[in-house]
Amino acid sequence: MEDLSDLYQEIILAHNKRPRNGEPLIPCTHQAEGFNPLCGDKLTVYLRKPDEQVNEIACKTEGCAISRASGSIMTTMIQGKTVNEIGKLIEETKALLTGDEEPEIDLVQHGEMAALVGVRKFPARVKCATLAWHALESALKGAMEATTE
């Protein structure tokens, strides 16, 4: 199935099967839900952020492999980062997945999220990949819900 490798790479399949930090983090300081009404993907992002730094993060996802992998990879990238650093990561991820210009993949910068760049070819699936990141953004703002709409 070589032609599938574009989107459904081993990294994505592995994160889908065993998401990192996939259990609810209770108690937490910040929490937000992400919901895509079109496909039913649903996830919750939990943060422990006593100050400017996110000490712990979890993302519990009910949804497709793309949304699960994206949420899982996101948690591994966010842990221990400051709000400023996270803001930058969110912008970089949005550019990677949805930017008008074809992104140049930088494995140091993008990390495992680079595996999700294939989603650009599937417009109906882009929101699956961005959902966790929208929810993270909402959680940081203190909001309790994010949607892809």
Added chain:
Amino acid sequence: MKEDTDLRKDFPILNQEINGKPLIYLDNAATTQKPQAVIDRLSDFLSKENANIHRGVHYLSMNATTLYDEARTCVANFINADHNDEIIFVRGATEAINLVARSFCNERLEPGDEILITEMEHHANIVPWQLIAGENGSRVVPAPITDEGETDLDQFESLLNERTKLVAFVHVSNALGTINPAKEMVEIAHRKGIPVLIDGAQAVAHQEVDVQDLGCDFYVFSSHKIFGPDGLGVLYGRKDLLNKMTPYQGGGDMIEIVSFDGTTFRPSPERFEAGTPNISGAIGLKAAIDYVTNIGWETIHKKESLLMNHANKLLGEIPSIKLVGTAENKVPVLSFTIDSVHPHDIATILDTKGIAVRAGHHCAQPLMKRLGLSATTRASLTFYNTVDEINQLTETLKEICALFES
């Protein structure tokens, strides 16, 4: 009688590659493809015959009026309506249901009244009733279905009571393929004097529909699901009911006399067709019905049951695949889940192989909830599909299982 391969050739869209692979179109419950006969008819009408109807005294207008009326007659014959005036052209099955909700139910519903539907309804046969019920303080009651996806007739009957003002149910389920025992359900409701609407959107392309034999009061369907153009649907209603109903929309063509003191309305069908209708759509639908009639139900049934049996057998042999909707009586719609793979991932991977299926809740969220599912993958077949396409689908599904289970 045409051979299968000839029938397939009638559909130009099928002869193309998607993502470098020959297109395998298994999303016929969403919309059917159009035969060359329909495409040519639309093109001819727009190239040579286009004009507005009912208003002009010039040749093209009179001719277009005749063609539009012929389309109505064709639909009336197709579903064996008693009279042409019982056929109303609307935008689609959804609008037809909304029309009945507004014009038939609105005046009849009182606080505490009920509209009985089933748990397997498409949102189009839920939400219009909820909207009207919400305005009237009445409510929508769902009749339960079995785990196999069949309406529980005993419960259906027991839910009918003196507060039930309308029964509305799907003839064939879009998500499960179940064919409801429509005639029996109409009889049960009529024994208690309750009018019945049947949503035939998924039925008309798979089986002969005879509204008089069914005995229903209203029947709705969409042109695009029976190889015709989109943007056109049909409401069948019993003449005596239609002419007592208030208009759905106001405008030209539906009036007798307009004055600032008041306006009187024409009888059905004009009463419900305000403004310039979808003339080319109706003419295209006639071409589609002529096409289907020409093939004949026997040929269609034979091919569809061959495909369904083959698909049931092959998919049944894959241990991780669970078929959803196993009613005894069904059209070739195969809804399924794979334990370890989300339906959207299945659909995306199938798409990379040129295979078009639908994944999701199929506009039937309450049904999904009833079945304990968030979504399914659905392959919906019609007579132009082939055994080889089912084989390709099965092989790709096996690969998907292997990929996700490794």
